[in-house]
């Protein structure tokens with residue numbers, strides 16, 4: 001797949017991050033993922049697509065419900081991790097493929113459920129991603145979106161984007177607010193079935209562990225130290241809306257996560 005920037009940058013970033021990302025997802029976030037997938041009410045036999053699947057986060061839960069699962073991601077290392085995790089967990093087969101969400105190599109009107117989690121900030125053209133999600137969903141099918149959303153306050157949102165860009169060597173695009181995310185799907189004339197927003201505690205060290213800088217391990221450590229200082233600075237006055245706090249010897253921040261379930265009429 002020939003990619004131009006910034007997508008090639010996103011692919012490089014997630015190929016590098018696949019290891020640490022998979023470790024966090026399959027250890028600390030496993031229960032959360034199970035609850036998120038249960039909320040969608042997957043049914044046995046449904047044909048389901050997990051978009052930007054990462055290491056198989058949703059896909060490996062969905063297949064446990066007896067769904068026929070397809071899952072795509074831009075980063076081949078993420079797909080490789082997903083295949084290994086599927087074998088380790090002895091899950092039924094999943095159709096994994098390397099593909100771009102904004103140009104899916106899939107026929108239209110075929111999926112009963114299309115899910116996408118924690119990825120919209122990395123799509124350079126989110127409108128195109130939504131259009132593709134719509135195209136491949138069958139009439140009456142569901143669209144599930146799980147996303148960390150930015151604060152509605154523009155100054156806090158800009159500060160959060162700045163921190164994310166520092167962490168990802170400038171690759172990360174723009175974390176959408178709930179208003180922006182909802183507007184994207186409303187434009188696609190979908191019917192909203194369910195929506196909720198929750199505050200989820202995340203460990204600062206996990207967020208820092210996914211920092212990617214130019215150079216080897218020493219440069220990486222320097223970047224992590226720098227980011228840690230920057231993040232703790234934002235705690236004063238809550239400049240990025242992260243509600244940073246210390247609890248039992250660890251720093252935590254609060255991610256606001258939106259769960260949106262849509263139906264294609």
Ligand SMILES: C[S@@+](CC[C@H](N)C(=O)[O-])C[C@H]1O[C@@H](n2cnc3c(N)ncnc32)[C@H](O)[C@@H]1O
Pocket residue numbers: 007010011014015025051052053054055057058072073074075078099100101102116117118119122123
């Ligand atoms: C933060 S991870 C989320 C992974 C997974 N959905 C989860 O919930 O753990 C973002 C994922 O989006 C993928 N991604 C970013 N842009 C993409 C695109 N245009 N097409 C397909 N995957 C993409 C990345 O490779 C990465 O695996």
